[in-house]
Amino acid sequence: MNKHIENRDIKVVAIDLAKNSFQLHGVDANGHKVMGKKLTRNKLKIFMVKLPPCLVVMESCSGAHYWGRLFQSYGHEVKLIAPQFVKPFVKSNKNDAADAQAIYEASQRPGMRFVAIKSDEQLDIQAIHRVRSQLVKARTAAVNQIRGLLLEHGIDIPKGRAHVLRKLPGILEDAENGLSGRFRSVVHDLQEELRHIDQRIQRYDTQIGQIVR
Known part of the structure; x- marks a missing residue:
């Protein structure tokens, strides 16, 4: 099968996302595998922009929302699946190809719940909440x-x-409580750290309030 026919026949592409390499699992209208390849970040963009519109399925992991919006701009339909729903379909010999196949198999199950692709604003809010949560713990x-x-x-x-x-x-x-100057300095540093954290939390609270208005 030449590359032109291969790309034309692809109806579903499952992609296992990573930082620098991406495993693809392409399937035709009959559910038969017609493509399996690993691409770099730049080659993935080139491949997907040339690929006729199809369904793209990925795990909802780091970077998935960026790729989802990008592939939508190329004309593809994109669906994201929570990792816990993909895990049961991963074969025992776990590797990138098996993970991509598992993503495809999970996407075909009736009643599968997909994750909505977040907008830039939604990702901004998510980032603020995550950082704020860490600051509250600190x-x-x-x-x-x-x-x-x-x-x-x-x-x-x-x-x-x-x-x-x-x-x-x-x-x-209080100069009469027996604390040394060295100890007071240490606790004072913690006091300043606490004030700084409070200021950052208040700043994020203000941003959240402005966004939800």
Whole structure:
């Protein structure tokens, strides 16, 4: 089969995404495999822009929404599948070709739930929420570390960020509580880190508020 006929016959392309190489599994209208190849990032773009419109299926993983929007702009229909729905179809001899085939097989199952392709704005919101979530964890860790360090010196601050923010300045200024200058400096650094994290979280909260209006 020459390349022209091969491309014309492809009705579904399953793509196993990676950073630099991409495994393709092409199937015709009868469900027969007619193409299997691995392409680099640039060659994938060239191949897909020349390929007649077809159904493209991929796992909903890192980069999938970018590729999905790009392939849609080439005229293809694109469907994304959550990785947990692909895993049951992966053969025991796991490799890129087997993964691409598993993506195709999962896409053909009746009732399969597909993931909607996110817009740039939706990805922006997702990124903000992910970073904000990490900052909240870092803030909680800083609060707990401050409380733990002070407790080792017999100073107990009740649980909660508000208690730490309210009581810590007085503790650091109290010259009679037995804390060394070195220790005060360490805790002061944590206090500044906590303030910086708070500012970043507030900035992201403002951005989220502006987006959802």
